[in-house]
Amino acid sequence: MALTVGLRPLTRALLRPWARVPGAALGRPAAGSGDGVRCFGSPRVLVEPDPAAVGVAVMKMRNPPVNSLSLEFLTELLISLEKLENDKTFRGIIITSDCPGIFSAGLDLLEMYGRDPAHCAEYWKAVQELWLRVYLSNLVVIGAINGISPAGGCLLSLSCDYRVLANNPKYAIGLNETLLGIIAPFWFKDVLVNTIGHRAAERALQLGFLFPPSDALQVGIVDQVVPEDQVQSTARSVMAQWLAIPDHARQLTKNLVRKPTADRLLQQRDADIQNFVRFISRDSIQKSLHVYLEKLKQKKG
Numbered sequence: 001m002a003l004t005v006g007l008r009p010l011t012r013a014l015l016r017p018w019a020r021v022p023g024a025a026l027g028r029p030a031a032g033s034g035d036g037v038r039c040f041g042s043p044r045v046l047v048e049p050d051p052a053a054v055g056v057a058v059m060k061m062r063n064p065p066v067n068s069l070s071l072e073f074l075t076e077l078l079i080s081l082e083k084l085e086n087d088k089t090f091r092g093i094i095i096t097s098d099c100p101g102i103f104s105a106g107l108d109l110l111e112m113y114g115r116d117p118a119h120c121a122e123y124w125k126a127v128q129e130l131w132l133r134v135y136l137s138n139l140v141v142i143g144a145i146n147g148i149s150p151a152g153g154c155l156l157s158l159s160c161d162y163r164v165l166a167n168n169p170k171y172a173i174g175l176n177e178t179l180l181g182i183i184a185p186f187w188f189k190d191v192l193v194n195t196i197g198h199r200a201a202e203r204a205l206q207l208g209f210l211f212p213p214s215d216a217l218q219v220g221i222v223d224q225v226v227p228e229d230q231v232q233s234t235a236r237s238v239m240a241q242w243l244a245i246p247d248h249a250r251q252l253t254k255n256l257v258r259k260p261t262a263d264r265l266l267q268q269r270d271a272d273i274q275n276f277v278r279f280i281s282r283d284s285i286q287k288s289l290h291v292y293l294e295k296l297k298q299k300k301g
């Protein structure tokens with residue numbers, strides 16, 4: 001049975017594939033920034049030009065307590081990314097977190113638990129859109145991963161061109177969906193396979209590995225592990241290296257490498273949404289999510 005995806009007007013306008021968001025073309029000078037510095041404010045996404053690097057924006061995620069990717073947060077991220085993509089003064093973005101110790105806890109479980117199919121469909125479309133936008137961005141995207149980064153947080157990291165992880169034993173990164181009793185969709189899996197190879201991904205996905213920093217570096221799920229206080233400066237140095245390449249050559253090459261993976265989803269977005277809604281609506285899956293959410297609560301004591 002075909003699923004009708006009912007979207008709210010804002011999300012509908014925003015989430016048309018590659019739609020341009022009306023009025024989102026240019027950042028305005030931040031209030032009080034008399035020097036004309038561009039800042040794209042939104043409650044959960046702070047975007048400001050890197051004062052030390054021309055053409056580079058730093059995007060800080062601040063959706064406390066854990067930067068879970070709720071529909072509202074995804075929408076704000078998408079709007080900010082759209083603005084940056086359209087603003088020719090920017091050539092690169094550093095994505096990082098403003099929530100201490102947490103890069104992103106991944107998809108917001110409350111957007112998938114106890115929700116009706118139309119909501120789940122709208123949510124999944126936004127998740128797809130975020131991935132496509134980051135993965136295929138014309139900008140250089142560097143992840144400055146300053147906290148734990150499971151599941152959807154890992155996908156966001158994997159979609160960057162380069163990942164710098166803080167060397168803190170409390171942090172870990174990976175696609176841990178099986179630990180929740182759910183399954184990483186094929187495009188999450190594809191990006192992991194592309195990054196760490198088939199055999200390592202096969203183990204990591206089935207066992208729901210969350211790699212601590214040294215293992216993350218060894219398996220290649222991140223490109224560099226540095227002391228926590230050097231994450232931002234390292235991301236900036238790496239950015240300079242990437243920006244030394246002419247944009248057109250780098251962008252076309254990125255597209256060449258990434259397009260086949262993105263196309264697999266683009267060719268079946270609606271079917272993927274329907275699959276997700278069918279899957280997440282199953283009683284057994286809702287039960288697993290319930291158990292996992294209870295565990296998170298109990299852990300808090």
Ligand SMILES: CCC/C=C/C(=O)SCCNC(=O)CCNC(=O)[C@H](O)C(C)(C)COP(=O)([O-])OP(=O)([O-])OC[C@H]1O[C@@H](n2cnc3c(N)ncnc32)[C@H](O)[C@@H]1OP(=O)([O-])[O-]
Pocket residue numbers: 065066068102104105106107108109110148150151152153176177180182183184185293296297299300
């Ligand atoms: C098929 C689809 C593919 C799925 C992909 C995914 O990404 S699935 C996602 C896979 N993600 C995971 O498996 C990560 C699950 N999360 C964690 O393991 C831990 O929260 C932590 C290690 C990120 C932070 O530990 P910490 O001790 O610093 O913090 P804390 O644990 O005390 O949490 C604070 C509050 O946030 C809440 N909350 C947390 N996460 C989520 C969430 N994703 N969503 C919603 N809410 C979430 C938590 O319940 C609590 O709420 P309360 O009681 O205040 O109302």
